[in-house]
Amino acid sequence: MRALVCESPGHVVLRELPDPEPGPGEVVVRVEATLTCGTDLKLVKRGHPKVPFPTVLGHEFCGRVLRVGAGAPFSEGERVTSAVSAPCGACRECHNGHPNLCGTAFDHRVWGTWAELVKVPARIVRYGLLRVPDGLAPAAAALLDPLASVLRGLGRVPDAAGRTVLVLGAGPIALLFTSQLLKRGASRVFVAGRSPGRLAAHAALGVETISTRESLTARLWDLTEGQGADLVIETTGAPSIADEAPGLAARGGTVLLFAGLVREARLAVLAHRIHYDEVSLVGSFHYTADDARASLDLLARGEVPIDRLVTAESPLEQYPFVLERLSRGMEMKVAFLP
Numbered sequence: 001m002r003a004l005v006c007e008s009p010g011h012v013v014l015r016e017l018p019d020p021e022p023g024p025g026e027v028v029v030r031v032e033a034t035l036t037c038g039t040d041l042k043l044v045k046r047g048h049p050k051v052p053f054p055t056v057l058g059h060e061f062c063g064r065v066l067r068v069g070a071g072a073p074f075s076e077g078e079r080v081t082s083a084v085s086a087p088c089g090a091c092r093e094c095h096n097g098h099p100n101l102c103g104t105a106f107d108h109r110v111w112g113t114w115a116e117l118v119k120v121p122a123r124i125v126r127y128g129l130l131r132v133p134d135g136l137a138p139a140a141a142a143l144l145d146p147l148a149s150v151l152r153g154l155g156r157v158p159d160a161a162g163r164t165v166l167v168l169g170a171g172p173i174a175l176l177f178t179s180q181l182l183k184r185g186a187s188r189v190f191v192a193g194r195s196p197g198r199l200a201a202h203a204a205l206g207v208e209t210i211s212t213r214e215s216l217t218a219r220l221w222d223l224t225e226g227q228g229a230d231l232v233i234e235t236t237g238a239p240s241i242a243d244e245a246p247g248l249a250a251r252g253g254t255v256l257l258f259a260g261l262v263r264e265a266r267l268a269v270l271a272h273r274i275h276y277d278e279v280s281l282v283g284s285f286h287y288t289a290d291d292a293r294a295s296l297d298l299l300a301r302g303e304v305p306i307d308r309l310v311t312a313e314s315p316l317e318q319y320p321f322v323l324e325r326l327s328r329g330m331e332m333k334v335a336f337l338p
Contacts, residue, residue: 002338003115004319007054009047012323014316017056017115022069025122027129029080033138033335034113035060035310036326037146038171038237044323056112058336059084062132062141066117072125081141082120083128083148083292085109100152100286114316116338127289133300139310139335140299143176147304148287148295150176153258154184155291156284157231161185164224166248169235169259170198170209172309172332177233177258178207179305190229192216195329201308220248233258239265246270251277258284310335 005015022028039048040057047053062081065074074080087094087102094102108123120129132141150173154160165186167174170193181189182205191202192210199209210219220228228250234242237259245255246269273279287295298304312334314322322334 001116002316003056003112004058004316004336005054005056006044009045009053012044012057012319014319020117020119022067022072022119023122024070025072025125026069027065027072027074027080027120027125028067029061029063029118029120030066031061031063031113031116031118031338032079033062033142033313033337034058034115035139035142036322036331036334036336038173040114041323041326051111056115058114059109059111060142060145061110061113061118062138063118069122072122074125074129079132079138079141080120080129081132081144081296082110082124082130083287083289084111084145085286086121086123086127086289088123089127100288105286114319114336114338128292130292130296132296136300137306139313140304140306141296142335143299143304143306143309143333144292144295145287146173147176147298148291149173149258149284150180151291151294151298152287153177153233153256153284154180156282157233157254157256159184160231162187163230164188164227164250165190165231165233166220166229167191167233167235168241168245168248169193170195170202171235171329173258174198174233174235175201175205175309175332176304177235178202179205182206183303188224190220190223192220198329198332201332204308205305216244217248224250229253231256235259237261239267243267246273246279246281249273249277249279251279253277254280254282256282256284260285309333313337 065078085105087099087105108121190208232255311332
């Protein structure tokens with residue numbers, strides 16, 4: 001099979017690799033569409049402590065089951081998409097209702113979908129591999145993973161209905177948030193970012209945009225008559241922006257730290273904001289099986305602006321062009337069609 005392999009930071013090549021074979025409980029999927037993701041781009045740029053090189057990139061996909069291992073409850077030809085990981089169901093976190101925090105979930109993960117074929121581990125086949133409804137396009141079904149993460153995040157904060165919300169960052173995750181916030185009845189939704197093209201994609205949905213090339217705090221205070229946002233959602237993963245987020249919240253508001261920060265990152269939060277203004281800081285990581293099923297249901301019902309999220313398609317061979325456009329913020333997500 002052909003696959004895009006990151007051999008070291010900044011070095012991606014198209015390789016011929018042996019076709020995977022399914023073991024007991026596993027399946028091999030022929031990939032129909034696989035999406036680019038910010039995680040993949042960060043891995044290409046600087047590596048990842050939990051992902052050794054060389055590694056085949058990609059984890060958002062849709063395809064058809066090609067081969068079935070003994071005992072796997074799927075049939076050849078079925079269209080599927082998948083959660084990235086699966087919890088054990090037996091540890092303390094799983095028993096306490098936090099399967100997304102399971103310590104071994106990512107020991108069993110779907111990885112390497114920027115390829116013609118991908119093998120799905122048995123635990124994920126059991127708990128995270130989902131059949132794709134008829135009529136749902138492959139690139140749309142491949143959005144299951146990022147949308148499930150967004151649904152998890154929204155489940156961690158107060159209901160957005162009737163509230164003013166600020167989303168920090170204007171990329172595809174932010175667009176998933178803003179589209180869902182509008183559907184959930186937020187009274188005003190702002191998005192703050194640097195890319196004019198990405199801000200325009202949000203504006204087309206009816207979102208109010210703020211360019212971070214100007215003073216974000218001053219502009220937000222002007223737009224909200226000095227109140228701030230009831231809910232602030234940080235999607236950039238930039239420590240400086242996460243540090244600024246609590247200062248943008250209204251009294252009694254909530255700040256959701258959605259994007260991952262480097263382990264050593266610290267926030268300098270004014271204590272009076274937490275105590276006297278009752279601003280809440282909330283984290284969100286990954287998602288649960290329920291979130292994954294809810295994500296696929298929303299996609300099947302057409303409640304996600306797919307065309308504004310998946311802005312281009314490409315064969316694997318054109319990966320240098322794709323990575324360059326993504327690095328410059330010229331696309332939201334690109335669907336590789338192996």
